[in-house]
Amino acid sequence: MIDSILTWTVQRRLASIDHFRQHPHEVQARVLQELLLKARATEWGQRYGFADAPNAAEFARRVPISSYEALYPAIERVLRGEPDVLWPGRVQWFAKSSGTTNARSKFIPVTREALHECHYRAGRDMTALATALYPENRVLAGKTLSLGGTHAPNPFRPDEADSRVGDVSAVIMQNLPSWAEYLRTPPLELALLDEWEEKIERIARHVLTVDVSVLAGVPTWMIVLLRRVTELAGASNITEVWPNLSLFLHGAVAFGPYRELFRQLIPSEQMSYLEIYNASEGYLALQDQRGSEDLLLLLDHGIYYEFMPLDQFDAEHPQAVPLDQVELGKTYALVLSTNAGLWRYSIGDTVRFTSLAPYRIRITGRTKHFLNAFGEEVVIENADAAIAAACRATGTTVRDYTAAPIYFDASAASRGGHQWLIEFSQPPQQPERFTAVLDQKLRELNSDYDAKRHRNLALEPPMLTVASTGTFTRWLASKGKLGGQHKVPRLSNSREIIEEVLRQV
The missing domain is CATH 3.30.300 (GMP Synthetase; Chain A, domain 3)
Incomplete structure (x- = not known):
């Protein structure tokens, strides 16, 4: 009964997904207007005239595209507790990322709106699509085993117990609504351990007797955990431990190199795989079709998208195009304006469009992570x-x-x-x-x-x-x-x- 109620609840999101599939430009225009009006009284809103809710072209003319380095002085003020800089109010949570564009850590604000209207809404979308795509697997019947990072006090506000920084997975996990926390394992005290060898060992022992039906996490660390669970159980493969295991929700790295290894670890015909594109900056896309690796761009989650063509990556004043001007097969750098207070922020990821109706993408790499020492342009x-x-x-x-x-x-x-x-x-x-x-x-x-x-x-x-x-x-x-x-x-x-x-x- 609980399985049926949860399935019905999350599948109510399917109508919203269909709406932005069919009306992408209208939805994105509305998202931009909502963001601008919400932030009109902030420092950035006043600087760039958000109060008159400029259209997409005027917004792009007024607000420059920013790298993390360019935006950091404003982010640091937010980290230190200053309100109304990029987004209304004070921000308490920050996603800390090592980044792959430079060596130092990045701190991305995670507002209440970003948590609830982006990450959690997309989590419901992910669950709704999984239950719709794989109804035979009853993915909500068991527990979702999720591997994430950890969080720690905000180093800029060490005396404030409620201001924290950490991996985006840990930020999300710590703030999960009760319905989502009910679905997952292990308990938070294990999931958020910061010492990874201890974490893997303790989680492996805890989940030995749990009915796990879904895995969620980064493939590299999930492999380590599955091997340890199999070893502790004295099993030949993981399906002997978890016979109802049927879905892996994976992200962070491309799955292609790991696919065969997972087939060996989980030799089950009922096993399915669903890729998600969840970054510190927001939940951006996910698979919505069986048998396709294309990712549906999520358009009503508090993120306004622009796309920077390859020839603009190193331009002094780079230009980007809105969604209605992208072309199939071209590589673009993602530029986001979000309900976390990021404005025309180039996150460093590159994507290629595989479909324009609806808008689907594939992740192709990073703006600074490709092989081009000799003009070969390997992404x-x-x-x-x-x-x-x-x-x-x-x-x-x-x-x-x-x-x-x-x-x-x-x-x-x-x-x-x-x-x-x-x-x-x-x-x-x-x-x-x-x-x-x-x-x-x-x-x-x-x-x-x-x-x-x-x-x-x-x-x-x-x-x-x-x-x-x-x-x-x-x-x-x-x-x-x-x-x-x-x-x-x-x-x-x-x-x-x-x-x-x-x-x-």
Whole structure:
């Protein structure tokens, strides 16, 4: 009965999802007007004239696109407790992200509106779509095992117990409404532990006897937990422990390289997978179709979207287009204005549109995380697909990887290349075959890479370096980034990251 009531409750969101699918431009126009009017009395609202509710074109003309660095002076004032700077009132919660555009932590305000009208509303959408797409799985019948990070006192207001910073997953978990908390496991005192080795061990022991039907979290850490649970139970695979397990809600990293590994860990025909795109800045998109990896852009969740074309990334005064001007197949950087008080904020992620009716996207990478040392323009989407193809061809799976350029040396015959540092669950028996398939798939996917690889004129074949088990975990630990939303940067145009990781091999 509880299962049926919960299913009926969350599926009421399906009508709202259908509405913004069918009326995307009207919905986005309304969201922009609501944001501007809500923030009209703030410092930014007064500076840029939000009170007269400018239309999209005038809003873009008045307000500059901001990076985190440009917006940080205002965010720091919010962190210190100053009210009415970017959003009405004082903000108590902040999502702390290591970021992948620079080394220092980012602090993203999480307002009450952002929690309830963005993250939690999207959580209901996710649950509604999961129950509609997979009715045979009864995903609400058991518990959702969610892995998240932790939170700590706000370092700018250490004496205020109710002002906290942490991984966005921890911020969301700590503030969950009662209906959502009822659905999940483990209890908060375990879920929010900050020491990841202890957290994995204690959670694994706790959930041994829980009826888990859904998993939610980052694939890399979920793998560690599933292996430990299986080991503690003395089982051959996780379905012997949780026979009703039927869905994995995953995000933060591309799932392609992990797909085969999860098939091995969960050899069940009833198992389904649903990708979510949930960032510190907001809950942005999720899968809404069976058998498709495209993500539906969420348009009525307090976020107004703009899209910056590739040729604007490094412009002195970058320009972005609204939703009704995007084109299929083009790569854009996301620019968001949100109910957390972020105004025309470039979050650093890039996406490509796969559908315009409704608007669906795929995440292609980061504005500063791609391989383009030699004009090859390899983005993360290319890299993940090539890694997945090489895994299929050689019967192996990848735990983690990073790639960087091999630059020209003084030799007249020297050419550039890419070094791929990969940690496998089991190294391929034919590493040369893995490298050859990786190279060939990249050539198929990326014409710029293919041109540079033609007859080895500008790029040598990829160089594969096999990392020992635990290499990337040791590197993350050395940087104080173990667990939570922290992840290994996949691609870089410098060798700084790969050299640091190589020292852990």
